[in-house]
Amino acid sequence: GAVVSQHPSWVICKSGTSVKIECRSLDFQATTMFWYRQFPKQSLMLMATSNEGSKATYEQGVEKDKFLINHASLTLSTLTVTSAHPEDSSFYICSALDRSYNEQFFGPGTRLTVL
């Protein structure tokens, strides 16, 4: 299957700093990527839909000014957690849509810990 990478795989930061997470489709172009957040012992919750060349669509309750999404190329979407706080500590997972097959492939996830 297709490969999606995320970087970094884990990050620890201080409260108030910003953290950028990258999601890359390595062997296909992805005009659409999805960002999910998973708190401990919970399921994946969709945060936003990222479309190449346009503004992201955020789910209700997700602050667009706090979670900045940029999908500037067909293989890269970034999620920036601005002014991170301990409650933002979570596992962030992206998926990329391969329109050739209408299949989605998940990245390995990024574990964010905010101290």
Added chain:
Amino acid sequence: AQKVTQAQTEISVVEKEDVTLDCVYETRDTTYYLFWYKQPPSGELVFLIRRNSFDEQNEISGRYSWNFQKSTSSFNFTITASQVVDSAVYFCALVGYSGNTPLVFGKGTRLSVIA
């Protein structure tokens, strides 16, 4: 609206026992895809199966088997002769046939296989 229900929050079995994980879904789409993913402690989602709604045949892959019953909107997953390495959280998910919308996940079932 789409919804996936995994009623079993946690299951514990002894090694070599068979175990079935239940998944019930709701959708207004006439065509759709169903998935099962495994999430080990590392966090990365491991794809297990994708089944389209046209195909109600049961599927077997090694010790894994899936029973899709459209009449009861269920897509159950059975592990035969469970092993300790099967211990993980298992998610059932649903997406419309276009595939270009985010997956809807169930809350997951945590399986513990005890030696």
